[in-house]
Amino acid sequence: MQISSVLDKQNIVFDLTIKTKEELFNNLALSLENNGCITSARRFIKDLKKREKEASTGVEEGFGIPHAKSKAVIKPTIAFAHVDELTDYLALDGSRVECVFMIAVPDQANNTHLELLSFLARKLMDDQFKASIKMAKDAEEIRSILTSLGGE
Known part of the structure; x- marks a missing residue:
């Protein structure tokens, strides 16, 4: 699967508020709903929270990969947000999450879900990738970084 096919720049958010x-x-789910990727932000958020109760999706060095399979998802999608360090979202290393790749996949899309999660987890082991993502200033840079580092 090509990352460019699941990451639309309309679902990339830079918001320090x-x-x-x-x-x-709420912000990312509304973006996904407004852009026709999910049918219900409220339903998708419920599924995200259910998944988050199992274990935190904060990984390390300020990155998180919240994800959910949901009946509300129309098509597999990744949304991205670069925000201020979140007060209540900690990564496994104790750092506050500030960069998030949110994965939304239809309820029965097990392979797609694992494929996207695996791709992002591998990329987040690469220090150059993490630094590039944190320094990116707009949606086009995020898409370019993801597609140039093996996402195609």
Whole structure:
């Protein structure tokens, strides 16, 4: 699967006013709903929170990969947000999450879900990738970084 096919620049958000995980989930889910990727932001947020209760999706060094399979998802999608360090969303290393790749896949799309999660997890082991993402200033840069580093 090509990352460019699931990451639309309309679903890339740079917003330093977002301070909590709740605000983050609401903002990205509304973006996905407004752009026709999901049918219900409220339903998708419920599924995100259910998944988050199992274990935090904060990874390390300020990155998070919240994800959910949901009946509300129309097509597999990745949304991205670069926000201020969130007060209530910690990565496994104790850092506050500030860069998020949110994965939304239809309820029965197990392979797609694992494929996207695996791709992002591998990329987040690369220090150059993480630095590039944190320094990116707009949606086009994010898309370019993802597609140039093996996302195609």
